[in-house]
Amino acid sequence: MAxxxxxxxxxxxxxxxxLSLCRLEREGKFGSLEADSAIKKxxxxxxxxxxxxxxxxxxxxxxxxxxxxxxxxxxxRPEELxxxxxxxxxxxxxxxxxxxxxxxxxAVNEGAELAKKYVRKSAASFVxxxxxRVCRDGMPEIHDDGDAAAYCSVxxxxxxxxxxxxxxxxxxxxxxxxxxxxxxxxxxxxxVNTLRCGREELISLLADNGITxxxxxxxxxxxxxxxxxxxxxxxxxxxxxxxxxxxASQIAVALLAPRPxxxxxxxxxxxxxxxxxxxxxxxxxxxxxxxDIHESKLKxxxxxxxxxxTDIIRVSCRDGRETDPALINKCDRVLCDVxxxxxxxxxxxxxxxxxxYGDDERLIATQRAILRASARYVKAGGxxxxxxxxxxxxxxxxxxxxxxxxxxxFTLVGSTTLLxxxxxxxxxxxxxxxxxxxxxxxx
Numbered sequence: 146m147a148x149x150x151x152x153x154x155x156x157x158x159x160x161x162x163x164l165s166l167c168r169l170e171r172e173g174k175f176g177s178l179e180a181d182s183a184i185k186k187x188x189x190x191x192x193x194x195x196x197x198x199x200x201x202x203x204x205x206x207x208x209x210x211x212x213x214x215x216x217x218x219x220x221x222r223p224e225e226l227x228x229x230x231x232x233x234x235x236x237x238x239x240x241x242x243x244x245x246x247x248x249x250x251x252a253v254n255e256g257a258e259l260a261k262k263y264v265r266k267s268a269a270s271f272v273x274x275x276x277x278r279v280c281r282d283g284m285p286e287i288h289d290d291g292d293a294a295a296y297c298s299v300x301x302x303x304x305x306x307x308x309x310x311x312x313x314x315x316x317x318x319x320x321x322x323x324x325x326x327x328x329x330x331x332x333x334x335x336x337v338n339t340l341r342c343g344r345e346e347l348i349s350l351l352a353d354n355g356i357t358x359x360x361x362x363x364x365x366x367x368x369x370x371x372x373x374x375x376x377x378x379x380x381x382x383x384x385x386x387x388x389x390x391x392x393a394s395q396i397a398v399a400l401l402a403p404r405p406x407x408x409x410x411x412x413x414x415x416x417x418x419x420x421x422x423x424x425x426x427x428x429x430x431x432x433x434x435x436x437d438i439h440e441s442k443l444k445x446x447x448x449x450x451x452x453x454x455t456d457i458i459r460v461s462c463r464d465g466r467e468t469d470p471a472l473i474n475k476c477d478r479v480l481c482d483v484x485x486x487x488x489x490x491x492x493x494x495x496x497x498x499x500x501x502y503g504d505d506e507r508l509i510a511t512q513r514a515i516l517r518a519s520a521r522y523v524k525a526g527g528x529x530x531x532x533x534x535x536x537x538x539x540x541x542x543x544x545x546x547x548x549x550x551x552x553x554x555f556t557l558v559g560s561t562t563l564l565x566x567x568x569x570x571x572x573x574x575x576x577x578x579x580x581x582x583x584x585x586x587x588x
Contacts, residue, residue: 489572
């Protein structure tokens, strides 16, 4: 199939979506990287780009549900089908069941033609038969046979492991609400650079460029777009007056509440959205020590800082599990946004919906080690914020409880879990802790 991707000539958006989906599964690439690569390589624009994007992400998002449909209407078991055949059927079924503007006959005909090209000529009749059954009978019923995780997995196209974790955390009914919210349109959220403009001013600027946006409900400095906008076009318009950052991340920094002139540390800082947000809240006065274990990502922090006109951020490459001696007891506020399972951002990263999830002791150990090391930076009376983009207690509240049990000089001020169906944000957890004020000589 790789040879088929040498030139754009003769390729439709549907065909390119099939090719990309096969590459995604074969090579294990991130979905966004594969999509960006295909769009650039084949110079997709306008309606073709829009259809390719819709098909690629739509099929990725609903893969397990689509496979259930195919299994119901096919006389072959899924494991008997080649990867090419699976993705031809997935793309075609997705068009029939989820896209109103694509005529059913078009989906059937092109599916059959793609089967001839990428499987064998005789495969066209099989594809034609399956798709005609889908057109005739529609979405088959998904039965709940008493296994709630298996039922939710098929209905909402999320791995059984993740479904089990959510059901254990929230119960079946709440889990269904959460998983259903993952299908909502994911419009871009901006963090306004209040050093240069206000929210209403930014909203007015976007409106002047034909883009509708509204203030975020929970973040005091966010703007949410009401439509899909090309990222490059958007950033060209805002040009340092704002940058892309989800509302949940903005809330974490709002709860950190850094003030002008303070010393702040942001561990695990890349790609830097929270770091720059803190610098803006500090009115570019004071200092922020931003570190991350991935040296290649540090330039992203510096790039956003330059774009927004902040120069108080000091960037370094450091493993967050290891304490920096130079910062011990030196910081007014510390943001500890640890690596996590990412179960709160499945809506934005649909290829993560199918990951295995279990008792990852190494991940938990890493999170706890980073929290312990970061806490040493907090001066007496200072603030420590622990955050993740996941929603399970094992990575959130349990880690915080374990830390507090071992560090009696810290007190929990409050914590919150943001959920997509309830808060309209990414899934996110934030805990705010305060270090006791110590009277000198009274140890």
